Amino acid sequence: MPGHNSIIAHFDIRxxxxxxxxxWxxxxxxxxxxxxxxxxxxPSRLYCNQQALQDCIENLLLPFTDDQIDLVAGIDAMGFILGAAIAxxxxxxxxxxRKAGHLCVKTRSKDYADYSGKEKVMEVRTDVIKTGLRILLVDQWIETGGTMxxxxxxxxEQGGIVAGVATICIEDSEGGKWVKKHYKCSDCVPEYLRSHFNNHVLENVQLYYNQNNE
Ligand SMILES: O=P(O)(O)OC[C@H]1O[C@H](OP(=O)(O)OP(=O)(O)O)[C@H](O)[C@@H]1O
Ligand SMILES: Nc1ncnc2[nH]cnc12
Incomplete structure (x- = not known):
């Protein structure tokens, strides 16, 4: 099993x-x-360690230090965790x-497909986003970019301004590159690890951690 003998496999989240x-x-x-x-x-185990969550949030916010952000929006479901912590x-x-079918108030919706290839629908209430409101969009991950x-x-479409996009990783997929080209973005991936995420390989990331903490 990958990582079975590594420090990570026995990581004490405290x-x-x-x-x-x-x-790290x-x-x-x-x-x-x-x-x-x-x-x-x-990615959810990284939220279980206080320092990991804090370092992740601080890294994501670094590029936006001097920017005006009026509101943080997080994407269902795991984007709620980082989004609310960042807010x-x-x-x-x-x-x-939200993913469709949960909000019992007036909503605007959008069809999309994500990495699974399944057709999905996203919804947001219509009484919050106003013209000129500067919004930081937060999700856990961008793979194909369909969700973002x-x-x-x-x-x-409601007149809001995307002040930025923040996710743990923005893969260099066509959609990920499109988001990076058109919006100010941040992710947590050091450049020397980026190719591993693009190739969907995690072992090297854990290996690097082990080498630094043995
Ligand atoms: O870039 P994409 O290919 O569109 O994929 C990214 C989305 O997929 C994941 O959510 P997912 O719906 O799998 O799970 P969640 O409900 O647990 O957040 C991820 O957190 C993003 O929201
Ligand atoms: N949460 C996630 N983690 C890793 N890869 C993903 N691709 C889409 N969502 C993802």
């Missing part, structure tokens, strides 16, 4: 490593063990961009 090398917390993510109906990895860190409010593009359209 402890923080002495050597917090750039992007990415090694806490776990590979897919359940097959093609799922994303290729699960609190900034002292701003949080708007939920739907969120961008929902913001812009």
């Amino acid at each position: 402890k923080t490593p002495e050597n917090r090398c750039p992007g 917390y990415l090694a806490l993510m776990a590979p897919n063990e359940k097959g093609s109906n799922y994303a290729w990895l699960d 609190t860190h900034l002292g701003k409010g949080f708007l939920a961009m 593009k739907a969120a961008i359209k929902l913001v812009e």
